[in-house]
Amino acid sequence: MEWPDPDAVTTLSDLVVYLERLAASFEQTPDEWQNHDIGSYLEGIAAWLRATPTLPDVQAERARELEQARPTWRGVANLFYVGSIYE
Numbered sequence: 151m152e153w154p155d156p157d158a159v160t161t162l163s164d165l166v167v168y169l170e171r172l173a174a175s176f177e178q179t180p181d182e183w184q185n186h187d188i189g190s191y192l193e194g195i196a197a198w199l200r201a202t203p204t205l206p207d208v209q210a211e212r213a214r215e216l217e218q219a220r221p222t223w224r225g226v227a228n229l230f231y232v233g234s235i236y237e
Contacts, residue, residue: 153182156227165223172230183234195233 154171185191
C-alpha cells in the first residue's frame with residue numbers, strides 16, 4: 151500500500167480522508183510502521199517536534215509551517231505521519 155501524502159492535505163475534509171488512509175496503512179502494512187502502540191506513536195510525534203529544528207532532512211517549508219502561530223491542516227497531517235515513522 152502506498153503511504154498517503156500529508157502534503158496533499160489542505161482542508162479539514164482532506165485531513166479526515168488522510169487519517170482514514172493512514173489507519174488503513176497501519177492495518178495493511180504494520181511492518182512499515184516504527185511505532186505500534188499509541189504511547190510510542192505519540193512519543194514519536196513529540197520526539198520529532200523536539201528534534202525538527204536540528205534535523206537536516208526536514209524541509210524548510212515544513213519546519214516553518216510548524217512554527218506558525220496558526221497550524222495548517224497539512225501541518226497537522228504531517229504530525230500524524232511522523233508519528234508512524236519517527237522513534
